[in-house]
Amino acid sequence: MAELKLLFENAGDPAFQTLEGYKAKGGYRALDKAVMMDRQAIIDEVKKSGLRGRGGAGFPTWIKWNGLPKEKTKPHYILCNADEGEPGTFKDKQIMEETPFLLIEGMTLAGIACQGDAGFIYIRGEFIDAAKALRKAIDEAYAAGYLGKNIRGSGVDFDLYIHLGAGSYECGEESALMSSLMGERGMPRLKFPHAPLPTVAGLWDRPTLINNVETYSCVPFILNKGGEWYATLGAATKNSRGTKIFSVSGHVAKPGNYEIEFGTTLMELLELSGGMTGGKLKACVPGGSSVPIMTAAMCDGAIIGYEEMMQAGSMVGSGGCMFLNEKTCIVQFIWRTAMFYALESCGKCTPCREGTKWMLQILERIVRGNGQPGDKELLLDITTQIDGRSFCGLGDAAAWPVAGAIKAFPEEFDFYIANGKSIVNSPLPMVPA
Amino acid sequence: MSELIQLGANRPKVPKPEDLKLQFSDTAIAELEALLTHYPDRKSGILPGLWIAQREYGGYLSPEAIAEVAFRLDRSYAEVEGVATFYSMYNTAHKVGKHLIEVCTCLTCQVCGAYPVAEYLTQKLGVGFGETTSDGVFTLHEVECLNACDRAPLVQVGDQYYGPVDEKSLDALLEQLRQSDTNTVIQMADSIVQVHLADFEKPGGKKVESAKAPPPAATTPASPSRVRIRVEETS
Numbered sequence: 001m002a003e004l005k006l007l008f009e010n011a012g013d014p015a016f017q018t019l020e021g022y023k024a025k026g027g028y029r030a031l032d033k034a035v036m037m038d039r040q041a042i043i044d045e046v047k048k049s050g051l052r053g054r055g056g057a058g059f060p061t062w063i064k065w066n067g068l069p070k071e072k073t074k075p076h077y078i079l080c081n082a083d084e085g086e087p088g089t090f091k092d093k094q095i096m097e098e099t100p101f102l103l104i105e106g107m108t109l110a111g112i113a114c115q116g117d118a119g120f121i122y123i124r125g126e127f128i129d130a131a132k133a134l135r136k137a138i139d140e141a142y143a144a145g146y147l148g149k150n151i152r153g154s155g156v157d158f159d160l161y162i163h164l165g166a167g168s169y170e171c172g173e174e175s176a177l178m179s180s181l182m183g184e185r186g187m188p189r190l191k192f193p194h195a196p197l198p199t200v201a202g203l204w205d206r207p208t209l210i211n212n213v214e215t216y217s218c219v220p221f222i223l224n225k226g227g228e229w230y231a232t233l234g235a236a237t238k239n240s241r242g243t244k245i246f247s248v249s250g251h252v253a254k255p256g257n258y259e260i261e262f263g264t265t266l267m268e269l270l271e272l273s274g275g276m277t278g279g280k281l282k283a284c285v286p287g288g289s290s291v292p293i294m295t296a297a298m299c300d301g302a303i304i305g306y307e308e309m310m311q312a313g314s315m316v317g318s319g320g321c322m323f324l325n326e327k328t329c330i331v332q333f334i335w336r337t338a339m340f341y342a343l344e345s346c347g348k349c350t351p352c353r354e355g356t357k358w359m360l361q362i363l364e365r366i367v368r369g370n371g372q373p374g375d376k377e378l379l380l381d382i383t384t385q386i387d388g389r390s391f392c393g394l395g396d397a398a399a400w401p402v403a404g405a406i407k408a409f410p411e412e413f414d415f416y417i418a419n420g421k422s423i424v425n426s427p428l429p430m431v432p433a
Numbered sequence: 434m435s436e437l438i439q440l441g442a443n444r445p446k447v448p449k450p451e452d453l454k455l456q457f458s459d460t461a462i463a464e465l466e467a468l469l470t471h472y473p474d475r476k477s478g479i480l481p482g483l484w485i486a487q488r489e490y491g492g493y494l495s496p497e498a499i500a501e502v503a504f505r506l507d508r509s510y511a512e513v514e515g516v517a518t519f520y521s522m523y524n525t526a527h528k529v530g531k532h533l534i535e536v537c538t539c540l541t542c543q544v545c546g547a548y549p550v551a552e553y554l555t556q557k558l559g560v561g562f563g564e565t566t567s568d569g570v571f572t573l574h575e576v577e578c579l580n581a582c583d584r585a586p587l588v589q590v591g592d593q594y595y596g597p598v599d600e601k602s603l604d605a606l607l608e609q610l611r612q613s614d615t616n617t618v619i620q621m622a623d624s625i626v627q628v629h630l631a632d633f634e635k636p637g638g639k640k641v642e643s644a645k646a647p648p649p650a651a652t653t654p655a656s657p658s659r660v661r662i663r664v665e666e667t668s
């Protein structure tokens with residue numbers, strides 16, 4: 001199967017980054033349509049499309065859109081999660097840099113459907129090029145009346161602001177992102193059912209819609225061509241519709257972003273990215289560092305879809321797909337994964353703050369050749385104490401890769417612990433001297 | 434031994450409000466005021482305010498810089514310091530050199546040779562992670578995934594990504610940075626401040642009507658008068 005380019009059909013074309021070029025390719029047709037539509041009809045179109053959140057969890061998008069109060073008593077906000085921090089993922093970056101108007105139009109459509117007064121794009125601080133591209137596009141949209149007061153004479157007002165983070169993975173978690181935007185440390189907030197949903201009380205305690213960059217960027221296509229049309233894409237899968245952008249990296253010939261239709265196989269994705277380099281396929285982390293690692297055997301026949309990937313033993317996640325060749329030491333790879341989570345844990349809750357450090361300490365001694373009998377079991381035990389017992393998803397995300405790797409590659413851990421060295425000879429050192 | 438027991442000797446000296454010497458330029462003050470119109474309260478201005486301060490104070494958020502942000506936003510010093518120290522891109526721990534080289538050693542970079550890259554840089558510059566060369570030009574930091582893994586192994590300097598890098602391209606990059614007059618740490622903070630502001634919010638920008646009704650007026654009243662008085666006092 002080849003790529004199916006919807007969002008990325010015009011990626012790389014500098015003209016598409018200008019308002020004129022965007023409109024020439026059908027841009028803002030969805031907006032012209034939407035201003036004539038009933039608000040609920042827009043949400044219904046999103047419902048028919050079967051669109052699910054592209055930020056990692058795959059939550060049905062329309063349910064969020066439908067969740068904002070219909071009787072408006074307070075300002076409503078449309079928030080975009082552009083914090084892209086999941087190791088292995090770089091799709092939102094390319095969307096913002098090369099197709100910025102898709103995101104802007106998508107958020108404006110959400111603003112119309114959910115009675116939003118203003119939108120915020122929370123971009124991670126390092127993504128300055130992406131922010132600059134969006135800045136240019138937003139300025140153009142304001143100047144042509146596509147943002148601001150009385151958009152295109154429709155009576156709808158919508159402002160759009162850019163807000164940059166300052167270096168913290170945890171700020172990608174939606175409630176931590178809101179804390180950060182409101183000028184706090186990037187720590188998560190109490191969640192439903194213990195607190196109201198963000199659609200009722202989010203930013204500044206006001207109704208807030210939060211979606212990922214890719215999620216919003218799908219919406220212009222859905223309104224343009226209809227939700228039913230969109231739902232024909234990926235129809236071969238159980239419940240995944242449309243296209244998904246995968247960021248492929250690691251030991252492949254052509255790393256980069258690939259937009260595919262749901263239902264494509266993982267092996268076809270590998271083929272698209274030029275196949276393996278430096279040796280045969282050994283393992284794959286298909287959806288960003290948080291998802292369980294897959295062996296080559298698990299990859300074989302795996303179909304890309306939210307339910308299908310679960311069945312194959314992993315997850316679609318954020319679409320950050322790393323392919324690793326046979327010369328990769330899985331123990332050292334997981335040691336580095338554990339280091340990431342230990343460093344990025346926000347420190348609010350004990351299982352994650354302490355547990356991520358313990359996992360790192362144990363993996364560190366294994367990697368340094370000082371592993372002790374029972375370390376593997378000890379690691380597994382710690383993962384069960386973190387998973388499901390942490391305040392936010394970062395704890396789970398830290399536990400899964402460690403547990404997954406031990407289950408998928410037990411012999412590598414046993415060998416490392418017994419012999420004080422790796423079972424494979426990596427051509428490149430994977431730990432500092 | 435006696436040095437060791439001088440508890441608190443290295444504690445940052447928090448300037449007292451009456452000793453504050455405000456350093457924001459007129460431009461910086463105008464930028465902060467424009468930024469604050471985006472949010473319903475002044476507290477939300479802390480992150481962008483810290484970016485302005487990092488630029489105004491030469492790439493380093495000293496206690497004085499943090500105190501000025503706190504003062505201008507009507508927050509306490511402790512609150513703003515607590516926020517500043519949470520985020521890795523604010524330079525609060527130490528003053529960094531003219532160029533901050535951030536080496537990604539996270540997953541994809543790890544398997545694509547980031548540790549040899551890090552080793553080469555530490556050898557060549559003669560400093561470890563978290564350290565600055567004696568001439569004050571380069572500081573080396575290790576960072577987590579910069580999310581451009583298709584270009585692994587990757588380094589960031591200022592607002593630019595460079596990758597994939599190898600010894601040769603790193604040599605060229607270091608040379609280019611050495612020759613450059615720009616302080617890329619300050620430049621990065623400035624780029625970040627600039628992307629927050631729309632054309633029409635910048636001095637001399639073309640006027641466009643933005644809705645600006647809700648997000649409603651600040652819940653805590655802006656207090657430019659207080660700021661002005663203080664500036665006069667210190668100047």
Ligand SMILES: Cc1cc2nc3c(=O)[nH]c(=O)nc-3n(C[C@H](O)[C@H](O)[C@H](O)COP(=O)(O)O)c2cc1C
Pocket residue numbers: 052053054055056057058059061081082083084085086169170171172173174175210211212213215392393394397
């Ligand atoms: C630790 C952690 C980090 C996350 N990072 C991101 C991120 O960088 N980008 C993102 O879109 N979602 C991220 N998420 C998911 C968000 O919390 C949220 O589910 C998402 O923004 C919702 O948008 P969607 O429904 O469009 O997917 C993260 C979640 C967790 C627990």
Ligand code: SF4
Pocket residue numbers: 170188344345346347348349350352353390391392393394395396
């Ligand atoms: S799980 Fe707990 S410590 Fe970890 S990031 Fe979430 S709130 Fe912070």
Ligand code: FES
Pocket residue numbers: 087088537538539540541542543577578579580581582585587
């Ligand atoms: S791992 Fe280095 S950029 Fe992602």
